[in-house]
Amino acid sequence: MSEPATAPAGKAPSRAAGRSKGGLWLFVCRRPVFLAGYLIVAVMAWLAVFAPLLPLRSPVDADAGAYLVAPGATHWMGTDAAGLDVLSRTLHAPRIDLAIALIATLSAAAIGGTLGAFAGLWSGAGALRGAAAAVLLRTGDIVQAFPVFALALVLVAVLGQGTTAVVIAITVVNVPLYLRLMHAETMALRRMAFVEAAQIAGAGDVYLLRHHIVPNASATLLSQMSTHAGTAVLIASGLSFIGAGVRAPTPEWGSMIAMGFQNVVTGQWWPSMFPGLALALTVFGLGQVGASILAYADPRERQRPSRRAWRAFVAGSR
Amino acid sequence: MKMLRHLAMRLLVTAPQMLGIVAVAFFLLKLIPGDPAPMMLGPLATQESVAKLRAEMGLDQPLPVQFLAYLGRLLHGDLGRSWQTTNTVLFDLAQRLPATLELVSLSLLLAITIGVPLGLVAGRWPQGLAARAASAYQIVAGALPDFWVALVLIFFGYTVLQIAPAPIGRLDIAVLAPDAITGSYVIDALLVGDFDAMRSAAAQLVLPVLTLGLLYGVPILTMTRATVQRLNETDFIRFAMAKGLSPMRVSRHALRNALPTLLTVIGSMYGTLIGSIVLVEVVFAWGGAGQYAVSAVLNADLNAALGFVTAAAVLSLGIHLAVDLVILMLEPQ
Numbered sequence: 266m267s268e269p270a271t272a273p274a275g276k277a278p279s280r281a282a283g284r285s286k287g288g289l290w291l292f293v294c295r296r297p298v299f300l301a302g303y304l305i306v307a308v309m310a311w312l313a314v315f316a317p318l319l320p321l322r323s324p325v326d327a328d329a330g331a332y333l334v335a336p337g338a339t340h341w342m343g344t345d346a347a348g349l350d351v352l353s354r355t356l357h358a359p360r361i362d363l364a365i366a367l368i369a370t371l372s373a374a375a376i377g378g379t380l381g382a383f384a385g386l387w388s389g390a391g392a393l394r395g396a397a398a399a400v401l402l403r404t405g406d407i408v409q410a411f412p413v414f415a416l417a418l419v420l421v422a423v424l425g426q427g428t429t430a431v432v433i434a435i436t437v438v439n440v441p442l443y444l445r446l447m448h449a450e451t452m453a454l455r456r457m458a459f460v461e462a463a464q465i466a467g468a469g470d471v472y473l474l475r476h477h478i479v480p481n482a483s484a485t486l487l488s489q490m491s492t493h494a495g496t497a498v499l500i501a502s503g504l505s506f507i508g509a510g511v512r513a514p515t516p517e518w519g520s521m522i523a524m525g526f527q528n529v530v531t532g533q534w535w536p537s538m539f540p541g542l543a544l545a546l547t548v549f550g551l552g553q554v555g556a557s558i559l560a561y562a563d564p565r566e567r568q569r570p571s572r573r574a575w576r577a578f579v580a581g582s583r
Numbered sequence: 584m585k586m587l588r589h590l591a592m593r594l595l596v597t598a599p600q601m602l603g604i605v606a607v608a609f610f611l612l613k614l615i616p617g618d619p620a621p622m623m624l625g626p627l628a629t630q631e632s633v634a635k636l637r638a639e640m641g642l643d644q645p646l647p648v649q650f651l652a653y654l655g656r657l658l659h660g661d662l663g664r665s666w667q668t669t670n671t672v673l674f675d676l677a678q679r680l681p682a683t684l685e686l687v688s689l690s691l692l693l694a695i696t697i698g699v700p701l702g703l704v705a706g707r708w709p710q711g712l713a714a715r716a717a718s719a720y721q722i723v724a725g726a727l728p729d730f731w732v733a734l735v736l737i738f739f740g741y742t743v744l745q746i747a748p749a750p751i752g753r754l755d756i757a758v759l760a761p762d763a764i765t766g767s768y769v770i771d772a773l774l775v776g777d778f779d780a781m782r783s784a785a786a787q788l789v790l791p792v793l794t795l796g797l798l799y800g801v802p803i804l805t806m807t808r809a810t811v812q813r814l815n816e817t818d819f820i821r822f823a824m825a826k827g828l829s830p831m832r833v834s835r836h837a838l839r840n841a842l843p844t845l846l847t848v849i850g851s852m853y854g855t856l857i858g859s860i861v862l863v864e865v866v867f868a869w870g871g872a873g874q875y876a877v878s879a880v881l882n883a884d885l886n887a888a889l890g891f892v893t894a895a896a897v898l899s900l901g902i903h904l905a906v907d908l909v910i911l912m913l914e915p916q
Contacts, residue, residue: 298722407603411896412858415876419892422880423614499728503862506730507877522731526866529738530750538738541731549726 292561302553309547313359321353324516333533345524345536354516355539361517366497369435374490377443382474385451405441413438417500421509431510435497446489450482484562491555495548502544518544589911597904604896608889609653663886672890676872681766682753683871686791687856693796694803702807703834724801730862733794740790748786750867758783791867799852806848810841843910850906854899
């Protein structure tokens with residue numbers, strides 16, 4: 266959504282000029298909301314790896330005697346209708362949820378970003394390349410014509426429900442966003458003196474991408490990836506919520522919320538509320554990390570975004 | 584004349600996009616592992632009956648021929664049959680889409696009533712209290728999962744405070760649906776003068792509309808705020824302020840200028856919402872197209888699932904087209 270800086274030569278000094286002294290870390294520490302985002306992401310990432318080491322009850326073995334126990338001393342977040350410990354399951358869930366988000370976002374950025382960068386280099390170039398770029402962009406447009414969650418849902422239906430299908434579905438719906446993003450970034454960078462100079466010196470497409478385009482577009486790309494990882498968690502848990510994604514008893518926030526659904530209506534709020542809070546915190550954290558990268562890299566007033574950029578913003582916002 | 588030419592141009596661009604959407608749907612259909620014919624006939628089907636059905640469905644033809652046949656069927660509005668309901672998918676969707684569109688439209692209306700005024704104020708006075716409240720709202724509501732917010736609202740509205748009706752669909756059990764005229768229960772009940780049905784339908788709408796409106800007010804707020812903030816630095820707004828126009832009048836100028844972008848965002852959101860509403864429909868047992876799609880996905884009813892996503896894509900493309908035309912009317916240059 267952001268437009269790159271307009272007139273730098275070399276590795277985008279105009280962006281660097283706006284940076285605060287002390288690098289990203291100090292920049293973040295001065296802004297409590299960003300800092301909270303980083304802390305949450307760090308905690309969730311830690312849990313994704315080390316949750317099994319914590320002295321918790323088993324997240325998958327039910328205690329038949331503990332049916333819907335309210336939060337208290339023995340079960341801090343209570344137990345669900347199957348007698349599973351909500352705290353343990355909530356803390357074990359980042360493993361699958363973050364893994365899905367990470368894999369899907371990385372694949373989407375790798376595929377969409379590469380295609381988009383080439384499309385950017387090729388747009389307006391010779392007949393064959395220009396046509397290839399146009400085909401890529403139009404294909405992206407068509408995929409984006411589908412409402413995001415509806416497309417993900419149908420992809421899961423087609424591929425057969427399960428974790429792999431969820432990862433592929435989220436990747437597919439995200440690829441056009443990176444295609445569009447890297448296309449715009451590359452188009453803008455391509456016009457800059459240092460890229461033109463490299464081109465005149467005989468640099469090939471791959472060299473240009475590796476040494477000039479990707480490094481200069483990395484801030485925007487990283488920021489989008491972080492935010493999209495948050496959206497990916499939302500889609501993954503949404504698919505699991507309706508029963509088309511991760512299956513119980515694997516601890517996963519969306520399916521936990523679904524399991525507690527009936528209990529919420531009758532007054533036992535805890536099996537659904539805690540995983541929902543953890544989910545919301547994670548999405549918030551990833552969004553703030555993304556926002557901080559964008560603000561750090563380009564603190565100046567951003568240029569007027571195009572209508573297309575606003576459409577992409579809506580598509581990527583949820 | 585210019586309008587007509589633009590319209591023709593837009594349609595020319597839209598036609599290949601429609602074709603693309605159909606191609607994606609066809610591709611998805613072909614992506615399904617396994618042969619649909621034996622699946623439709625069940626495990627007891629004979630070899631001959633499977634072969635007969637395959638020939639009937641055109642599955643023995645080469646792919647391009649199959650695609651053309653698929654396209655032809657779609658042009659006739661034939662989205663296939665749902666094996667769950669045994670109706671045609673088109674019939675099922677036509678029955679359920681009004682429920683979805685009613686919810687989407689009202690939610691967007693609420694989102695606009697929250698997002699636009701707040702965005703105008705927050706953009707106008709970026710250091711003010713309203714701006715800070717707007718930022719907090721953006722950060723919090725931007726991260727909340729809609730299906731979970733729906734549950735929270737049910738818990739407080741229905742379970743604890745008992746002011747909202749049970750999440751059991753568009754009407755209370757004891758109330759009969761009014762005759763379908765527009766498809767919106769509230770309007771239909773009003774038209775036939777059935778006030779009980781109207782009250783019940785309106786009450787059922789409160790929680791889902793609140794859920795979606797609160798969450799989807801965020802993109803509208805973000806957009807309005809950014810646009811107004813940018814406008815603050817333009818000469819014509821400075822001039823308007825220097826001239827001593829009241830904040831109200833200045834806001835009106837700003838809003839008029841933000842209108843094209845605002846319409847674009849709202850149009851995009853309409854399309855996105857048809858997809859995202861699925862989860863909220865499930866929570867409230869809404870019985871719209873989204874819930875239909877979910878049960879289709881869970882029961883491998885692929886015609887129905889594909890029909891839903893194709894209809895959603897075509898709908899959102901149509902909305903884009905309509906928005907483009909409205910913007911053209913607003914800004915003829």
